[in-house]
Amino acid sequence: MRIRAITLRILQQFIHDKRTMALMFIAPLIVLSLMSLVFNGDAYQPVIGVSGEAVNLSASLEGHDVEVKKYSTAELGTAALKEGTLDALITLEGASTQVVLEGSNPTANRAVMMVLEQTSRDLLPALEDKGKPVVSYLYGSADMKTIDRFGPIMIGVFVFFFVFLIAGVSFLRERTTGTLERLLSTPLKRWEIVIGYVCGFGIFTVLQALLISWFSIQVLGILMTGSFGYVMLMTLLLSMTALTLGTLLSAFAANELQMIQFIPLIVVPQIFLSGLFPLDTLPLWLQRVGLVTPLYYGADAMMNIMIRGKGWSEIALDVYVLIGFSVLFMVLNVLALRKHRKM
Secondary structure (H helix, E strand, O other), X not given: OHHXXXXXXXXXXXXXXXHHHHHHHOHHHHHHHHHHHHHOOOXXXXXXXXXXXXXXXXXXXXXXXXXXXXEOOHHHHHHHHHHOOOOEXXXXXXXXXXXXXXXXXXXXXXXXXXXXXXXXXXXXXXXXXXXXXXXXXXXXXXXXXXXXXXXXXXXXXXHHHHHHHXXXXXXXXXXXXXXXXXXXXXXXXXXXXXXXXXXXXXXXXXHHHHHHHHHHHHHXXXXXXXXXXXXXXXXXXXXXXXXXXXXXXXXXXXXXXXXXXXXXXXXXXXXXXXXXXXXXXXXXXXXXXXOOOHHHHHHHHHHHHHOOOOOHHHHHHHHHHHXXXXXXXXXXXHHHHHHHHOO
């Protein structure tokens, strides 16, 4: 009888906790569906530019599922390569053959080299008087390691994940222990409370961002071609976005377990859509979902800084978007405090 009573109590507890029930039965299906879409996406279709006499090779390249873009001059093709609209550029001018890979994405590099290998029989007659093609990289190199490709993204992921979790749980504890309610009973305005909490937690997020960035670059040796200051800026903005999002969602959690339940629904999908896998291979609607997630912009900026060595002009949009996310979440935090002030 006593075992039966305990069993019934646990069952009733789960049945009445709709969020836990959803996490157990619905969240795994969502995550598995997302994994299926990511891993079973279309094969990567490289975009190769051709200029000069290489324009004559377009038909052969297009026959191997390649998108070919023609340029009247090598300078225009190089500009497109730097803008990220090409995976490689082939030029045939004078007595030399040049193949320049964009280099920042190993998946794209492998796809381009595979196409060149597959079309070698078609290309050799046209290249026989040009000498052996010279392959070079605009960014990175042929010996670029996997950690160099995924490192910038994972730095952003780890910063976002740990700040989100710690901030959410800490803010929740402030509420469950009654500290937040006591503050709300004072003349303090809601926005002052939110700013105070953000500043307090923010000091530790700055230290965490600095430590993770320094350790990844200096100790692990992840490729770094840009400014460390810009890396710090982006990790700080990601921290602030995760901080404000974590404190916002903590308002809808009754305990630490419910706060953790947000991870597979809020954080995991962002990781899949952050750039770890080529978004071009995903369905269009899923690509658009990625465009409204903070991690996408943080990862994009980190890639531009650490691998491509880009400056402010290339990361400005990502900076402004992350600031916008932080401000939006702070405003929603202020609104969410209304229900607690009424208690």
